[in-house]
Amino acid sequence: MSSAGLPPSFQLLIPAVPVVVTGARQAVILTPDGELETLPLPEAARRLRGERPMVCHLPNVAARLKVPPFMAYDVLELFAFVRPARFCLPTVGGLAAACGLDAPVSPEDCAQTLVQVVRRLLHELPQEARWSQAKGRGVAWAMTRGGWPWGPSVLAAWGEQGEMPHSHRVLSGMRVWEHLPEFSEHAPESPPGTAPVDPAEARTRLGQLLGTAAEDRPQQADFASACSAAFAPRHVEGEPHVVLAEAGTGVGKTLGYIAPASVWAEKNEGAVWISTYTRNLQRQLDAELSRLHPDPVEKARKVVVRKGRENYLCLLNLEESINRLSHTPALAIPLGLMARWALATRDGDMVGGDFPGWLSDLVGRGPTIGLTDRRGECVFAACPHYTRCFIERSVRKARRARIVVANHALVMLVLAHGGTVGGGEEGPQIATRYVFDEGHHLFDAADSAFSAHLTGQEAAELRRWLLGSEETGRSRARGLKRRAEEVLADNVDALDALDAALAAARCLPGPGWLNRLTEGAPNGPTERFLLLARQQVYARSKDAGTPYSLETETAHPVPGLLETAAELEHAFDGLLAPVRELIRVIGKVLDDAAGETDGPTRLRLDSLSRSLDRRAVQPLLAWRSMLEALQQETPEQYVDWFAVDRIEGRDIDTGMHRHWIDPTKPLAGVMADSTHGVVVASATLRDGTGDPETDWKAAEGRTGAAHLPVPALRAAMASPFDYPAQTKVLVVTDVRKDDLDQVAAAYRELFLAAGGGGLGLFTAISRLRAVRDRIAAPLEDRGIPLYAQHVDGMDSATLVDIFRADHDGCLLGTDAMRDGVDVPGHSLRLLVFDRVPWPRPDILHRARREAFNGRAYDDMLTRLRLKQAFGRLVRRAGDHGVFVMLDPMMPTRLHGAFPPGVAVQRVGLATAVAEVRSFLGDYVRGSGVG
Structure with missing residues (x-):
């Protein structure tokens, strides 16, 4: 590659190491001298012992060589640094395509192509914008200090030489949150109108989306017309308009429902939530909505991809991890890559967004995906990064958007909790119109959303949420005390209830609970109950030696289990009482000091109250009901059982499970309460018995429509394919x-x-x-x-x-x-x-x-x-x-x-x-x- 335009300080430093490409039988090794060797995999593994070769996707290479992961120059890591938040397939061919190089046609080509990719990427670094280089240098120094093999090459490309800078400068380069834009607040949105969408309007909008050069698809226009019925005004409270719309592959159902949805959103200045089951369809929807809003700026304002908090990078988690680098310098490698990505990402979405899914495979889930808020520990307005938070930005954009693309799991949380999720500080997000694409998955999504699990992992997670980390140095989890006492510091009743709740939480499984169960040495009532449930599973299993999960009925419990269940029920009562008292006191504070408490504090208190209800009260009530059923009888709408969850023969969880026999009943309940119109779309809604009525009844049963007070409108468009x-x-x-x-x-x-x-x-x-x-x-x-x-x-x-x-x-x-x-x-x-x-x-x-x-x-x-x-x-x-x-x-x-x-x-x-x-x-x- 030409060096024209590069600064005099630029140095191209390509590591003089072997390049390795593995296949199913053999590996190709390109030596630093340019010689190519083809060796059987076992021999290649021996040859590479003690080497630090250049590879593409180290975990895959190590798996093929049948050796543990080893130190290597993984070109994908270099790509993630140089081109953060940009797509690349994690293969040599994918790297070549991303870098504009010819596709390799043989393993030998692959080895040589990797070197060309490295050369191209290193040449790009000095051509970055100056502000990006300035921030990137500090990140690169930190990663180099942590042992990143590519560090010297990256720094040489930027002309950085000599002694490592002072650690303060190094760490300051990692503080990327300081350079993210802040969001601004807006006045609350007015309630949407109720004007209907005429089928002719839907057809006209569809034509606009398709353009004049599009092929004629009468089925697609009919589909759009049928979907418009869901956007009529609701006539009776609790009776939404529901359209079950099956569109065979090739009909074009995505634009078919976007057409009436976008017309309704514009006419009524309200939001339509479009929900999918898979990440792939979310990406497809995002692309299709560019037809509706070709201007990226307008699209960013009117279309939002909305997910749960557990999908986004938490800046506080990133900061706390970076602050520990002096004790764990090797973490600078993944955290540096995360810092580079945080500055480049569109929206901070790490699950299906512009975060490369393969990066966690390379550098570990903990310092990548583990930086999301998966445990509900957000401190909301108390967070120093609150006004720069990716999650809060997404929430606020969704409030003002006209089309919100979400997933089934989030939508069910929103419906079930009155429009507030993630603790409630986000504020009501309830919409009146929904489109469920991939509607054949509604049964499974509802089954997950409305089930309850009294297991070791779930109960230990509740303890961790309440008490915080109890393992010094192993986790940064913030407990309820830290989240609550700052806003309740002057309220004696609240602090007393908080202390009582935290003391009672010790009835839940603590760190090391699984090992104690395996050793038969439980600690506390929950662990004693889990031990006996596990005993019942193993005692009644046909093949306890299987590598797969085990389960058994709850009937005819083993000796001592009923007594232990009663003890645990009493312990849960002891935890419920102070948690409910804390919620009551928070409500009283909000009421008594309504005119004195500032907005951020009110938001934090309201969020805390909602979080306590959703994350503590509701699970504890469900668990108490399950324990009561052991003494009496499981209600007819549920099924209970004991299980030991295993992965490849290793126990990972144990406990009691409860599911609705028909989870679409609670789904229909929340839809009737909250929605005015719903489209359920899929290519596979109906069964294929050959009897039309039977096939439609299957669709109604799997989507919850059978439990709604008004029959759903049925629409089916056959595929145009031969x-x-x-x-x-x-x-x-x-x-x-x-x-x-x-x-x-x-x-x-x-x-x-x-x-x-x-x-x-x-x-x-x-x-x-x-x-x-x-x-x-x-x-x-x-x-x-x-x-x-x-x-x-x-x-x-x-x-x-x-x-x-x-x-x-x-x-x-x-x-x-x-x-x-x-x-x-x-x-x-x-x-x-x-x-x-x-x-x-x-x-x-x-x-x-x-x-x-x-x-x-x-x-x-x-x-x-x-x-x-x-x-x-x-x-x-x-x-x-x-x-x-x-x-x-x-x-x-x-x-x-x-x-x-x-x-x-x-x-x-x-x-x-x-x-x-x-x-x-x-x-x-x-x-x-x-």
Whole structure:
């Protein structure tokens, strides 16, 4: 790269170390002298012992070499420093694309490309804006002091030489929060109007969004018209207008509901909340809304992506972590990368925003994702960073926005808690109009939102929230005393109640509770109860040695459990009383001193009161009810059970669980209370029994519409795709699903026949890993890279991004990944299921099966899963794909999962391979890939 325009002080310092690129069988090593060597992985691991090589994504490289992570020059870390908050796939090809370099075509090219990427990135540093360089130098010095391998190269590029600056200058460079803009307050928004949206208005707006050059999609216009009914004025309190709208893939439902939603928001000067289940759809929505507001400034004002507090960087957490660097200098590496990102990020969103998901894999979750407010410890207006807070900025923007893009979990919290979440200081955010996209997930989202768990982790988390960290030096958690006493310091009654609550909180599990349970030495009533619950689980398990989680019914408790439950119930009463008294006193303070207390203090007091109710009172009441049921009987609307949660055979939690048998009942309740109009949209709302009324009733049952006082409007628009011509469905009849050698051979031959572009879905992680180990090398030998969830050391979203960009790659994942994969085009042309994805026959499912029509309930869930998976294959008009089921026991009654006209062929493996090769051959060749 040319050095023109670079300052005289610039020095290009590329580390003289080996460059390593790993495959499934071999590793390529580029020596500092420029020689290329190809070695088997075990030999490469031995050669690299004691070296600090240059790599791309160290955790993945170490996993392939089958060695623990080691010190290395990870080029992704350099990219994250030089280009913070900018997208890059965590592969050599991804780095090359991001840097404008030619894509490498071989492992040898990859090794040489890494060096070119480093050269390009280092050349960019002195071309940064001066203010960015000034702040970056301090960060780089801090990271260098912490042992960052790239530090000398970065500092040389900026012309920094000589002795390390004084530690004060180094740490001041890390204090990036001082350079973030402050938000400003605005007058409260007026209530929105109630003007309806005429179907013709929705169609007109849709035409404006699409533009004059768009293809004619009558189904999309009909969809927009149908959705407009949800934006009519409500006639009776508690009776919202609900539209169940199924739109087949390709209809264009996103713009279809944005059209009437945006018209209503403009006419009534109010907000419409659009809720999704997956991060991918949130990103897609954000992009589509640029059609509505092409001007980025206007869009930033009128469209907000809103998430819970646990998704955003907490600046106070960042500051407290940086202040401890003198004791843990190595943390300067991840914290320096976080500091660079904090100055560049659009909105501070670390989960699905512009934070690179792969960075936590590289430098650890604690100093990255762990800096979010996952434990509800925010001190709100007492925080020195309050006016610069990413979360508070997002909250305030959402109050004034016209379209708020959120997720199901947050929306249910907002509805259930009267429009206040995160403690309440955010103020009411209740809207009257909602769109639930990916509406087929509402049942699962409600199941999570309205369940209760009296487990070690949950109870210990409540103790930690109340008492703060009890492990010196291991956590920065602030307890309730620190959050409360500053605003209640002069109130004796409040301080007495606070002290009593903190003393009573010691009935909850303390640090080390899991080890004490394992050793049979519980401390306190909660741990004694958990120990006996765990004993019951193990005593009644068919196979306690399984690596998977265990569970058992609560009936016929083991000796001593009822007495311990009664003791624990009494202990919870002892904690509830002072917490409620504290809430009462806070309310009295707010009332008595209404004219004297300043605004920030009132906000903090109100927030504290709401937090105490949501985080302490509500869980404790639910736990008391669960304990009472052990003495009596579980209410008919619930199902209770004991469980031991495990990961790969290691216990991680234990306790008692309670779920609604039908969680859409409480969901319908909060929707009736809070909303005026709701659109529930999905490509897979209805079942596929063949009977229209039965299929619609399934949609109403899974979304809560069946429990609302007024029937929902039903609307269904068929996909414009020619599925019989564009897809095939094959059921392989001669592969034994219990023989993993046969299953692996089937995957290998099918992926080879498709030339890549295959997604393999598994019902168990162990089966996925076994198949991956058997087929990775032979696929790589044919030029088909294989990526695998739970193997490659990357999060699922990153793996999908890599798979999407690699036309010839294949990806293995669990069945749960079927909804997180949105891969239009040739990158996904084959989908293979290892077994029929029947529901897991656990205690909760058994109760629901009995309540929801027995075997028909199993069939409905399975058809919907297959329907969702099949929908991944064809995402746009030119796509083609083959769906293969390796389970010969797939019954014909599940065939309704597939579109009308698509024949399900039952064939042997050899025929299936030939069909895949024949059907996809012309498609792949015509695409120019493969």
